[in-house]
Amino acid sequence: MDWAIHDIARLRTLRHYGQIGLLEPSSIGSNGYRRYDERALTRLQRILLLRELGLGLPAIAELLDGQRDDARALLAHLHWLQQEKLRLDRLINSVETTILKMEGGEQLMAEEMFDGFDHTVHRAEVEERWGAEAYARGDSWWRSMTAEERDEWMTRQKQLAADWAAAAASGIPSDGDAAQALAARHFAWLAGIPGTPRSAAGGPTKEYFVGLGEMYATDDRFAANYGGADAARFVRDAMAHYAGLHL
């Protein structure tokens, strides 16, 4: 008959359905054997059909016991299937670009973070331990952008960094209007980065904002990005001042 393995599995399935109350045997013989009559088999038929459509057993139970409108339940299920498909699409995209990047010679997320664009801001969090996940989220966000979107972000960040560098070099005070305006721009820019810890108002939290400035001044790699150590300290002071006033 060629059904050996399959047969055993089906048996276990029937037992399982019995255990969870989805399909009871119509009777149980004195020898303990389960028996299924016509009605039970019809029900089993429907269960198997719905299962092949991907529904979960609880959903099937509700549906078969008439507690939910069949059509509505199936529509909901359809919707969820479509969502899943979208999710897979995004995954496939991510994996593909990752592979492409690797073929381009880049190691798996090794050093690519310090590429001038500081989407590595999240590194501050990593150092705080709880943010490794946020970091990865941030990276995956970056990874999922199109080339143009990335270009746009890069330009925006570079412009900001250049403006910071210029302001620091010009000798203006870090708590003056010009520097504070830059701080405000920086704040808004951060607000646009997913994964940023944010307050109820939607912007970055005060701790995060201040800590970030601190890091710019401390970490040479970031400092270089903002025009050197002196400039980075200027950025830090301006950000701290801004945070004190507005956050």
Added chain:
Amino acid sequence: MDWAIHDIARLRTLRHYGQIGLLEPSSIGSNGYRRYDERALTRLQRILLLRELGLGLPAIAELLDGQRDDARALLAHLHWLQQEKLRLDRLINSVETTILKMEGGEQLMAEEMFDGFDHTVHRAEVEERWGAEAYARGDSWWRSMTAEERDEWMTRQKQLAADWAAAAASGIPSDGDAAQALAARHFAWLAGIPGTPRSAAGGPTKEYFVGLGEMYATDDRFAANYGGADAARFVRDAMAHYAGLHL
């Protein structure tokens, strides 16, 4: 900080990774607290990245421990993602047509099986108890066909049934060449139906083939399909003879 729930979850995650040996704390304080240094955090970063790409933890472990070529592993993963997407496509299709059918007034698989086309052959199995699953498989197969494919099947089946009826009515012997040729056609036709229990040769098993003929003669609904009770008995005899000779 607004990270409460998330934080707790992440903690559990780290414990889990420690348990399965994916990521050990770099050190454990005398108070039992886990600590993760730079290296460990980098590893965590990579783990989280790969996880977001949908890889399983064992796969991630192999990959990070350098036991597998990164690119090859990701390609394999990509392939599996694409398969999954295809599977979802088929599911979505099935659910959609099921909904359409229901809107057309049909109850969930209620009586549609006796519509002249006997893809309900699998009912024989249902009666034998072990075949309910095969039956559902058969139905889903039918459900997944395009309209033209169905038409083709229907025509083929109707032609076969008509030829059987004619042969039975003409009074030729069930073990004669003409009837045996019909049995051979029937055999080939069955071989094309997924879910059919089949022997190593690829065709239906002897038991199945004979049992089916038995059912045609026994069940009025099938008998009608082959030209009535007398004709159905003729079919059964021809099939049994064929089975005895060739199976």
Added chain:
DNA sequence: CTTGACCTTGACGCAGCGTCAACCTTTACC
């Protein structure tokens, strides 16, 4: 010194069975 926040180690639960293990019935054959 107490309170509360944060850490620790179990252990159960989730979906849907697959897969032993240990044991009883029925069937088939000599």
Added chain:
DNA sequence: GGTAAAGGTTGACGCTGCGTCAAGGTCAAG
């Protein structure tokens, strides 16, 4: 009638990746 094979029964663990209590130690703050 005896015996072995086939097929049934009830546990119970395993898988994925943690979420979610529970019970209890540690640490910083008031």
